[in-house]
Amino acid sequence: MSDNSAQAVLDQRQLKHSKKGIFAGIMSGVLWGASGTVLGLALNFAPFTSEAYATDASTFNWSYICMMVAFSLCGALMHDTFAAIWVAVHNIRAGKFKEYGRSLRTKPGKMVCLGALLGGPVGMSGYLLGITFVSSSYALPITASYPALAAILATFIFRERNPARVWVGVVLCILGSFLVYYAPLGEGQEKDIYFAIGMILSTLACIGWASEGLLSTYGMDMLDPDIALGIREAVSAIAYFIFILPLVTLYMSKFGPTPIWELFTDAMGTSAFPVYAFAGFLGGFSYIYWYRALNMAGVARAMALNVTYAFWGVLLGALLTSLEPTIYLFIGAASIAFGAILVSINPRELFRLRDVK
Amino acid sequence: MAVLPLRFRILHLINQAEGRPVKANELYKELYDEYAGEGQFSFEFMEDHLMSIKAVGLIEAVEPYFDEFGEARYQYVITETGKDRTKYLPKIL
Numbered sequence: 250m251s252d253n254s255a256q257a258v259l260d261q262r263q264l265k266h267s268k269k270g271i272f273a274g275i276m277s278g279v280l281w282g283a284s285g286t287v288l289g290l291a292l293n294f295a296p297f298t299s300e301a302y303a304t305d306a307s308t309f310n311w312s313y314i315c316m317m318v319a320f321s322l323c324g325a326l327m328h329d330t331f332a333a334i335w336v337a338v339h340n341i342r343a344g345k346f347k348e349y350g351r352s353l354r355t356k357p358g359k360m361v362c363l364g365a366l367l368g369g370p371v372g373m374s375g376y377l378l379g380i381t382f383v384s385s386s387y388a389l390p391i392t393a394s395y396p397a398l399a400a401i402l403a404t405f406i407f408r409e410r411n412p413a414r415v416w417v418g419v420v421l422c423i424l425g426s427f428l429v430y431y432a433p434l435g436e437g438q439e440k441d442i443y444f445a446i447g448m449i450l451s452t453l454a455c456i457g458w459a460s461e462g463l464l465s466t467y468g469m470d471m472l473d474p475d476i477a478l479g480i481r482e483a484v485s486a487i488a489y490f491i492f493i494l495p496l497v498t499l500y501m502s503k504f505g506p507t508p509i510w511e512l513f514t515d516a517m518g519t520s521a522f523p524v525y526a527f528a529g530f531l532g533g534f535s536y537i538y539w540y541r542a543l544n545m546a547g548v549a550r551a552m553a554l555n556v557t558y559a560f561w562g563v564l565l566g567a568l569l570t571s572l573e574p575t576i577y578l579f580i581g582a583a584s585i586a587f588g589a590i591l592v593s594i595n596p597r598e599l600f601r602l603r604d605v606k
Numbered sequence: 607m608a609v610l611p612l613r614f615r616i617l618h619l620i621n622q623a624e625g626r627p628v629k630a631n632e633l634y635k636e637l638y639d640e641y642a643g644e645g646q647f648s649f650e651f652m653e654d655h656l657m658s659i660k661a662v663g664l665i666e667a668v669e670p671y672f673d674e675f676g677e678a679r680y681q682y683v684i685t686e687t688g689k690d691r692t693k694y695l696p697k698i699l
Contacts, residue, residue, distance in 0.1 A: 262657075266658075266661070267661075345646045351611045354609075470691060471613055471614040472611050
């Protein structure tokens with residue numbers, strides 16, 4: 250058989266590999282949308298509904314903000330801890346446990362650790378604060394504009410060549426985010442100061458996740474993406490335990506009670522616990538698919554596919570929560586999702602997933 | 607005993623060939639003593655790593671051929687970007 254026929258067989262195999270990357274990107278979006286919705290639902294369970302943690306939200310006051318910060322960081326800690334455990338179980342089952350130590354001893358492994366600090370304490374905190382203040386259906390679309398920033402950064406750092414179509418998609422993502430922000434709310438909802446705070450904090454997640462994606466991808470070029478993710482979730486959970494929660498508790502106590510640890514210990518024995526375990530499962534596997542897509546499909550394309558969670562989040566929010574989404578919210582989320590798809594699909598590039606000059 | 611993560615070790619071996627195309631079978635034999643016995647180590651899994659490393663531009667696939675079992679395979683050479691990333695290898699190697 251000739252080299253040409255071998256080439257044809259290998260092209261088919263490469264196409265299959267590329268399609269797996271695209272599939273992983275889509276799955277990461279669906280699972281992240283589901284995870285965000287479940288995280289929002291967790292706030293409806295004890296201990297978050299307990300009288301002991303109730304505060305007045307009718308006027309602007311620091312006690313309410315402190316309590317919301319406590320809810321959010323407790324949620325972020327539990328989400329990332331459970332995600333770290335689920336991913337570790339997945340890696341051990343796949344016979345990759347020894348890769349943790351080997352990877353951590355390399356510089357790429359340390360880059361993943363740095364990415365974890367940006368994606369966890371910065372990105373995840375902003376995201377959970379957004380969910381707590383404005384609900385997952387609003388926070389998810391806003392955080393979804395992070396590929397716009399990532400695509401710009403990837404152009405300079407990885408020398409990715411993005412065609413005009415990618416940039417049109419990025420612009421659509423940004424416009425969709427603005428539509429979500431400025432659109433009128435549904436009946437019975439109002440845009441108070443907490444809505445603005447929630448939206449601003451949601452944008453913090455964009456910065457954290459865009460930076461994380463780039464750093465982690467650079468490191469993952471030389472590491473197994475599942476291991477990189479295991480390190481990411483574990484580092485994030487440890488950072489929350491050792492640094493973030495003690496420091497935030499100390500700082501916020503100047504303004505009002507911020508009972509993060511009490512919430513965490515109370516949550517252990519209540520109905521919120523399995524809900525967070527489930528959210529961590531969805532979030533962990535969303536990340537597994539996301540990291541695979543980043544590695545198999547390139548930064549901008551993988552992030553764009555992941556960002557379809559904006560649409561899935563609104564859809565699942567409408568189906569599973571009491572939210573009554575407006576047409577503007579749907580259009581905004583759909584615009585982000587469509588922009589993301591436009592960024593991702595270019596059949597001519599399926600064989601070359603990351604253009605390197 | 608293996609020191610490097612499997613994917614990084616694959617890149618390391620291809621770099622050591624200094625531009626000579628390396629067959630997947632050769633890599634597998636080289637890696638066998640270090641990683642055999644680990645659940646993650648299989649020919650298919652190693653090929654997945656190769657395709658991912660290729661997709662991100664660290665190696666290039668050249669000279670396709672059919673191996674002794676009639677399977678289509680590539681040979682691999684390191685790219686300039688790949689060579690650059692080997693600066694992150696531990697100094698002991």
